[in-house]
Amino acid sequence: MTTLPRLSDATLASLPAGVRRPGYDRAGVATGIVHLGLGAFHRAHQAVYTDAAIAAGDARWGILGASLRAADTRDALAPQDGLYTIAVRSAEGEALRVIGALRGVLVAPEDPAALIAAMANPAVRIVSLTVTEKGYCHDPATGTLNEEHPDIRHDLDNPGAPRSAPGYVVEALARRRAAGIAPFTVLTCDNLPANGHTARRVVSRLAALYDPDLGRFVEQEVAFPSTMVDRIAPATTDDDRARVAAALGVSDAWPVMTEPFSPRVIEDRFPGGRPDWAAQGAELVADVAPFETMKLRLLNGAHSSLAYLGYLAGRETVADAMALAPLAVHVRRLMDEEAGPTLSLPPGADVEGYKDRLIARFRNPALRHRTWQIAMDGSQKLPQRLLGTIRDRLAAGAPIPRLALGVAAWMRYVAGTDEAGRTIDVRDPLAADLRRRADAAGPHAARLAATLMGVESIFGRDLPGDPRFTEPVARALDSLLVHGVARTLDAMNAG
Numbered sequence: 286m287t288t289l290p291r292l293s294d295a296t297l298a299s300l301p302a303g304v305r306r307p308g309y310d311r312a313g314v315a316t317g318i319v320h321l322g323l324g325a326f327h328r329a330h331q332a333v334y335t336d337a338a339i340a341a342g343d344a345r346w347g348i349l350g351a352s353l354r355a356a357d358t359r360d361a362l363a364p365q366d367g368l369y370t371i372a373v374r375s376a377e378g379e380a381l382r383v384i385g386a387l388r389g390v391l392v393a394p395e396d397p398a399a400l401i402a403a404m405a406n407p408a409v410r411i412v413s414l415t416v417t418e419k420g421y422c423h424d425p426a427t428g429t430l431n432e433e434h435p436d437i438r439h440d441l442d443n444p445g446a447p448r449s450a451p452g453y454v455v456e457a458l459a460r461r462r463a464a465g466i467a468p469f470t471v472l473t474c475d476n477l478p479a480n481g482h483t484a485r486r487v488v489s490r491l492a493a494l495y496d497p498d499l500g501r502f503v504e505q506e507v508a509f510p511s512t513m514v515d516r517i518a519p520a521t522t523d524d525d526r527a528r529v530a531a532a533l534g535v536s537d538a539w540p541v542m543t544e545p546f547s548p549r550v551i552e553d554r555f556p557g558g559r560p561d562w563a564a565q566g567a568e569l570v571a572d573v574a575p576f577e578t579m580k581l582r583l584l585n586g587a588h589s590s591l592a593y594l595g596y597l598a599g600r601e602t603v604a605d606a607m608a609l610a611p612l613a614v615h616v617r618r619l620m621d622e623e624a625g626p627t628l629s630l631p632p633g634a635d636v637e638g639y640k641d642r643l644i645a646r647f648r649n650p651a652l653r654h655r656t657w658q659i660a661m662d663g664s665q666k667l668p669q670r671l672l673g674t675i676r677d678r679l680a681a682g683a684p685i686p687r688l689a690l691g692v693a694a695w696m697r698y699v700a701g702t703d704e705a706g707r708t709i710d711v712r713d714p715l716a717a718d719l720r721r722r723a724d725a726a727g728p729h730a731a732r733l734a735a736t737l738m739g740v741e742s743i744f745g746r747d748l749p750g751d752p753r754f755t756e757p758v759a760r761a762l763d764s765l766l767v768h769g770v771a772r773t774l775d776a777m778n779a780g
Contacts, residue, residue, distance in 0.1 A: 331348075348386050370382065370537045510573075549567040602656065603656060
């Protein structure tokens with residue numbers, strides 16, 4: 286068996302003519318961005334826009350990536366000189382592109398001081414994050430720092446060797462301030478409500494716990510622009526690696542699978558400068574909030590509902606779930622009837638076109654986005670994806686049957702078995718507590734709903750006391766337990 290050479294600077298020239306590759310001298314690229322949380326989404330999205338900006342002639346914006354937990358990304362990409370492939374897949378086929386913006390990868394637990402030093406470097410103007418909702422160590426129901434979070438307690442005792450993303454940001458900002466270096470811009474690209482404001486609240490509070498003056502400095506002097514970013518990037522499989530290697534003629538240990546759709550809306554507040562992302566197709570605006578809300582409620586809310594209902598019904602991928610006709614009807618009606626009416630968008634925003642594109646994305650057969658992957662960390666996702674919409678609907682005196690079904694499907698999911706009786710591998714920061722509550726309640730809808738609604742960090746104090754919320758959720762959960770997903774959807778869609 287022939288072993289293929291590895292993708293690297295040395296093998297770039299050997300790639301097939303149809304494969305796009307960096308059209309610039311990578312040796313001349315400086316590091317201007319440190320990115321925390323070097324997962325598939327960042328490599329499919331922000332790194333691609335930045336690669337294009339570098340190719341357009343601005344070599345100040347190379348990216349130093351940092352993994353906050355494991356070394357697997359570094360171990361895959363270091364032998365490749367930081368190069369990797371994105372495979373853009375649609376029903377029409379696949380296009381390959383090699384990205385060169387990544388200048389290196391650090392593994393934070395191996396050498397926290399190295400990451401802090403890199404963030405404190407005056408040449409770094411932006412620190413960006415894709416650490417998922419749970420990475421902010423916050424209370425999802427309130428958006429405030431969870432001061433009792435184990436990582437936060439550790440960071441307060443060990444500021445020079447933090448564990449959390451907020452801990453690294455605070456320590457690096459403190460060192461820049463002490464050295465008289467202007468602060469970097471903190472650019473969060475995670476699905477948080479008002480994500481820039483939430484990041485500011487969390488980081489400034491942690492800074493204030495170290496030093497009140499530092500807290501005021503972060504609150505008043507550091508820019509935290511909000512963003513609306515989106516691109517589906519499912520987990521890479523061995524089959525994906527083999528397919529990419531066959532097309533390239535070299536092996537890539539960690540290519541990224543993604544879709545053509547790649548919106549990027551950014552609040553234009555970068556005191557230290559930024560790449561010319563606008564020239565690469567990003568939209569720079571004064572207020573991201575309407576676009577962010579549209580994404581959270583139409584895309585992410587529908588995605589979570591689709592994932593929980595689809596997984597319970599035995600559907601492995603989003604496209605498989607959309608092939609279940611009653612579920613596809615439910616997703617569109619959820620957008621049209623319940624989530625859509627809560628939006629307030631600027632004139633000219635094409636909401637109907639956005640919904641049409643979402644449905645087409647969900648149906649994309651070439652993108653095997655697993656429902657189990659989307660279902661992860663539901664305790665962190667529900668407040669912004671479904672519960673915020675529910676609160677607005679209730680405030681308007683409007684019904685919530687489809688939103689309530691999404692919440693009920695999450696409850697059914699975290700109880701730990703699907704409709705075929707198979708055990709679910711529930712991945713969630715609160716998994717142990719959720720399972721304990723579910724086991725105590727048993728398969729009884731009213732008891733199960735009530736005990737899970739008792740998790741204040743998810744549902745707050747208002748929703749568990751409002752029968753306009755509790756009653757439709759309990760009814761939907763009872764139907765899922767007794768009749769299953771398909772019959773529950775058929776009955777709802779007939780109404």
